[in-house]
Amino acid sequence: MLNEEKLIKRCLENDSNAQAELYRFFAPKMFGICLRFTRNKMEAEDVLQDGFIKIFTYLKDFKNEGSLEGWIRRTMINTAINFYKKNLKKMNEMDIDHTDIPNADEETAIDRMSNDELLKLVQALPDGYRMVFNLSVIEGYTHKEIADYLDISENTSKSQLSRARNVLQMKINKTKNP
Numbered sequence: 001m002l003n004e005e006k007l008i009k010r011c012l013e014n015d016s017n018a019q020a021e022l023y024r025f026f027a028p029k030m031f032g033i034c035l036r037f038t039r040n041k042m043e044a045e046d047v048l049q050d051g052f053i054k055i056f057t058y059l060k061d062f063k064n065e066g067s068l069e070g071w072i073r074r075t076m077i078n079t080a081i082n083f084y085k086k087n088l089k090k091m092n093e094m095d096i097d098h099t100d101i102p103n104a105d106e107e108t109a110i111d112r113m114s115n116d117e118l119l120k121l122v123q124a125l126p127d128g129y130r131m132v133f134n135l136s137v138i139e140g141y142t143h144k145e146i147a148d149y150l151d152i153s154e155n156t157s158k159s160q161l162s163r164a165r166n167v168l169q170m171k172i173n174k175t176k177n178p
Contacts, residue, residue: 002025004068004176005064007021007022008059008064008068009063011056011059011086012059012060012072019056020154021106022055026069026072027048027052029045030048030051030052030073030076031045031048031068031081032070033076033077034048034051034076034080035075035123036045036119036122036130036134036138037080037081037083037084037131038080038083038123039085039123039124039127039130040123042102043083046077046083047080047083049078050079050083051072051075051076051079051080054078054079055072055075061129067128077135077139078149080131081131081149081150084127084131084150085150085151088127090129096123096154115141117143117175121171121172121175122168124171125164125167125168126178128150128152128160129163129167130164131150131158132146132150132157132160132161132164133147133160133161133164133165135149135150136157136161137161143157143158143161
């Protein structure tokens, strides 16, 4: 059983063994979050590393209000969002406002897919779609919160979520019905 208070204290004293223990305990879960927000494993590893640097830098600011895992999770999500924003200018994406995506029917084949298959489909979404999809569907943020995080309008958030769902549905149907 992880004694968070003692571990945090030791980490704040720059105990490298405690830092390694914290990393080993939380990294696998956080890597899953990073994978969902990035396009590939290499980007996810970069976000994970940057996130843990922030965690160790700002651990002194954790007030033991709420769970340590929740605080670490939010730090990882914020790191992924910052990674997305930093790289947005470098990415050559299509203009989503002029993309015609037909509506897919509502019946899904998700139950027949493995987690890895679904993760690959999410990772293949255009970056804006992927960010909004993860923040809304997986993390449970409202469109207002997403809009604030990503510096977009609420309507853009809603539109990108709808389009992400349609793209995923089409890809799922195509994968399961070649």
